[in-house]
Amino acid sequence: MNETIEIINTRSTLKEWLKEEKSLYLGNTRKRRIKTFLLYDHDYVIWKFVHALRICEYHYNTGHRLRYVLWQNRKNHIGAKIGITAWHNTLGKGVRFWHYGSVIINGYSKIGTGCQFHGNNCIGNKGENYIEAPVLGNRVKVGVGAKVLGNVYVADDVKIGANAVVVKSCYKKGATLVGIPAREVIKSEERK
Numbered sequence: 676m677n678e679t680i681e682i683i684n685t686r687s688t689l690k691e692w693l694k695e696e697k698s699l700y701l702g703n704t705r706k707r708r709i710k711t712f713l714l715y716d717h718d719y720v721i722w723k724f725v726h727a728l729r730i731c732e733y734h735y736n737t738g739h740r741l742r743y744v745l746w747q748n749r750k751n752h753i754g755a756k757i758g759i760t761a762w763h764n765t766l767g768k769g770v771r772f773w774h775y776g777s778v779i780i781n782g783y784s785k786i787g788t789g790c791q792f793h794g795n796n797c798i799g800n801k802g803e804n805y806i807e808a809p810v811l812g813n814r815v816k817v818g819v820g821a822k823v824l825g826n827v828y829v830a831d832d833v834k835i836g837a838n839a840v841v842v843k844s845c846y847k848k849g850a851t852l853v854g855i856p857a858r859e860v861i862k863s864e865e866r867k
Contacts, residue, residue, distance in 0.1 A: 680767045680785050683729060684736040692768050696725050699771055721772050724753045732763040766790070767813065774819075781805075787813035787831065795820040801842075809841075812848075836860075 683689050700722035701708045711719045727750035734743035747763070754760055757775035762782035767790065772778060774794035780786065781799040783806050796817050800808050807826035811817075815829055818837040823829060828844040829852075835841060836853035845852055851860045 680764070680787065682736050682764050683733045686733075689729060689733045692729055693726065695769055696729070697722060699769065700725065717775060720753070720757055721759070721775055724750060724757060724759055725770065725772070727753055728761060728763065728766070735763050781808040783808035785810045787811055787815065789814040791816045793817060793819045793821075793837075797822045797824070799824060801825045 681688075683692055700718045701711050710716075727746055731743060731746035731750050734740075734746055759772060759775055759778045761778070761780040765780055765782060765784050766786045767788035769789040770786065771789075771791040772794075773791065777795045777797075778792050779797045779799060783800070784798045785808075786798065790811055790813070793816075796819075798809050798811070798817075799822075800806075801824050809823040809825070809827050809829065811823065811829045812831035812833065814832050816834045817823070818835055818839065820838040821835045821841070822839070823835065823841040825842055827841060828846065829835070829841065830846050830848045830850065832849040833845055833847075834851045835857065836851065838855070839853050839857040840855045841852055841857040843856065845857075845859065847859065851862075852858065853860055
C-alpha cells in the first residue's frame, strides 16, 4: 500500500501544483477565468479553498508557523462556508471537488493524485481508532454520497458508486464498487 503522498515543500512545487489545479477549476483561457470570477461560480469558490489549502501545506511543510496558522484559518473559513473539510498533506496533486457541501476527509487519510469527489462524501475512520483511516490510490472517483470508512485501501482508478459505503479494501485496479457495504461489480466481459 502506498501510504505516502508527495508533499509541497518548495516554492516551485507549490507553483506547479497551483497551476495544474487552477486549470482544473478555472480552465486555461482568460475568458473562462474572468467569467468564472464574475459569476462567482462554484468552481471559483472551490478553487479558493484548494488554493488556500495548498499554501497552508507549503507553510506547514517549510516551518513557517505564523503563515501556516493564517492560511489554515483562511482555508477553514472558506471550507466552513462551502462544506469541505480537508487537512493539510492528505490530498495528492490534482484533487477535484465537483460540488461543495459536506465533503469530509480525515486528517490521517491519504488520497492519491487526480482523485475526484462528487459531494456528500466522507473519507474517515470508524470512530474506534482515529489513526486508522482510508488510503485511496490515484485517480479514484468517489460518487455522490459515497463513504470510505476505516483502515481500508482503495487501488488506483477505482470508481466508487453513488451512496456506496466502502468498509473493506479493494486491491483491484480499475474496479467499480457499489452498494452498502460496497462490493465490486463484475462486468459482463469478465463473467464469460
